Amino acid sequence: MDKVRAGVIGYGNMGTSHCKWIHDGIIPGMELSAVCDIDSAKIDAAKKNFGDDVRYFADYKAMIDSGSVDAVIIAVPHYFHPEMAIYALEKGVHAMVEKPAGVYTKQVKEMNAVAAKHPDLVFAMMFNQRTNPLYIKIKEILDSGRIGEIRKVTWIITSWWRTQKYYDSSSWRATWAGEGGGVLMNQAPHQLDLLQWLTGMPTMIRAYLKYGSHRKIDVEDDVTAYFEYPNGANGTLVTCTHDAAGTDRLEIQGENGKIIVEDSSKVTVKILRKSETELSETLDFRQMLALVKGQSGEKLYDEESFAIPENWDKQHIDVLINFADAILNGACLIAPGKEGVKAVEIADAMYLSSWLGKEITLPIDDDLFYDELQKKVEEEKSRENI
Numbered sequence: 043m044d045k046v047r048a049g050v051i052g053y054g055n056m057g058t059s060h061c062k063w064i065h066d067g068i069i070p071g072m073e074l075s076a077v078c079d080i081d082s083a084k085i086d087a088a089k090k091n092f093g094d095d096v097r098y099f100a101d102y103k104a105m106i107d108s109g110s111v112d113a114v115i116i117a118v119p120h121y122f123h124p125e126m127a128i129y130a131l132e133k134g135v136h137a138m139v140e141k142p143a144g145v146y147t148k149q150v151k152e153m154n155a156v157a158a159k160h161p162d163l164v165f166a167m168m169f170n171q172r173t174n175p176l177y178i179k180i181k182e183i184l185d186s187g188r189i190g191e192i193r194k195v196t197w198i199i200t201s202w203w204r205t206q207k208y209y210d211s212s213s214w215r216a217t218w219a220g221e222g223g224g225v226l227m228n229q230a231p232h233q234l235d236l237l238q239w240l241t242g243m244p245t246m247i248r249a250y251l252k253y254g255s256h257r258k259i260d261v262e263d264d265v266t267a268y269f270e271y272p273n274g275a276n277g278t279l280v281t282c283t284h285d286a287a288g289t290d291r292l293e294i295q296g297e298n299g300k301i302i303v304e305d306s307s308k309v310t311v312k313i314l315r316k317s318e319t320e321l322s323e324t325l326d327f328r329q330m331l332a333l334v335k336g337q338s339g340e341k342l343y344d345e346e347s348f349a350i351p352e353n354w355d356k357q358h359i360d361v362l363i364n365f366a367d368a369i370l371n372g373a374c375l376i377a378p379g380k381e382g383v384k385a386v387e388i389a390d391a392m393y394l395s396s397w398l399g400k401e402i403t404l405p406i407d408d409d410l411f412y413d414e415l416q417k418k419v420e421e422e423k424s425r426e427n428i
């Protein structure tokens with residue numbers, strides 16, 4: 043195969059970008075061969091842009107069965123992700139899944155099991171933040187051990203501002219039946235994946251969720267979560283979609299230093315001259331204050347900072363380039379499909395914790411989560427029928 047013939051499923055906000063990038067020829071080794079959307083108006087819009095260069099489908103199975111695609115990029119509402127990826131993989135077609143991998147772990151694990159049966163096929167996630175050079179650099183710093191063993195992780199990510207008009211723009215948005223959740227399913231999966239990619243999976247989560255906070259929606263748009271790691275470190279994640287002047291600040295504190303990321307574009311790294319453990323065991327209160335205030339003649343830490351502006355388009359384009367490279371040349375995936383379950387599991391644990399009012403240990407009970415989610419879907423249906 044010289045060129046991967048790609049079919050994009052879903053010609054909405056995200057799918058239009060994927061189609062454009064591929065059609066414009068900026069993904070080496072990949073061409074746009076088909077577009078699928080159940081909405082005929084979307085198909086008409088795609089036809090205006092791509093004319094006879096590509097084939098158009100209303101049914102994703104027909105597109106996959108047509109023989110016109112070697113790979114699909116799935117950019118539709120979340121519940122469909124596993125179902126479509128499973129169909130593609132079983133038909134010998136490579137699959138890239140937009141975030142999140144799915145809504146509930148049980149469904150995502152089924153997708154992973156099918157993918158495992160087809161190791162010859164490339165199965166990837168669109169976790170575009172993993173190509174952000176800023177987070178790549180932070181991962182390098184963490185993996186190098188420079189800040190030592192992680193003690194505390196704090197992420198305030200309230201910059202996911204979404205208006206009521208945004209929620210009203212599409213019937214699947216912000217519903218249990220259509221989207222499977224709110225900020226944890228749609229916006230924060232980027233941070234949930236980065237969190238586990240950078241610092242590993244937590245073992246326990248206690249979360250407080252607010253549903254329809256300052257918005258007329260059923261799902262959560264305000265989250266405060268506490269979590270613990272296997273080494274005893276802990277963390278918090280605070281996110282919401284109703285803060286017009288939102289904050290994006292990540293702090294990762296280790297025994298030997300700290301990384302601070304502001305607005306996903308500015309990084310400060312502080313490396314302690316002596317480990318915090320050693321300082322704690324050797325300094326009395328007066329010596330500690332003198333060191334902190336710079337009165338001891340010694341420096342507490344060395345500091346470096348760098349800024350890398352976010353480039354949203356490039357992040358996605360780089361994941362697509364990697365996907366094509368993996369299909370054509372066997373390149374290692376930046377975001378293997380099987381890793382998508384991790385962010386879903388963290389989100390699902392946060393829901394379970396809120397619904398059941400208790401700490402949740404990971405791995406979660408997949409069946410329990412599925413049953414509890416169905417209750418939310420049923421409650422939503424009964425409210426709509428009133």
Ligand SMILES: NC(=O)c1ccc[n+]([C@@H]2O[C@H](COP(=O)([O-])OP(=O)(O)OC[C@H]3O[C@@H](n4cnc5c(N)ncnc54)[C@H](O)[C@@H]3O)[C@@H](O)[C@H]2O)c1
Nearest residue numbers: 052053054055056057078079080081084117118140141142
């Ligand atoms: N990686 C990112 O930065 C990013 C950004 C935005 C959205 N997304 C993800 O992309 C996906 C789509 O989000 P969006 O904002 O583009 O939504 P959207 O509503 O704008 O588009 C979804 C499209 O899918 C179509 N569709 C729905 N069901 C379908 C089906 N069964 N078969 C074919 N087409 C179907 C709809 O008609 C619509 O055109 C979601 O998973 C979302 O989380 C990712």
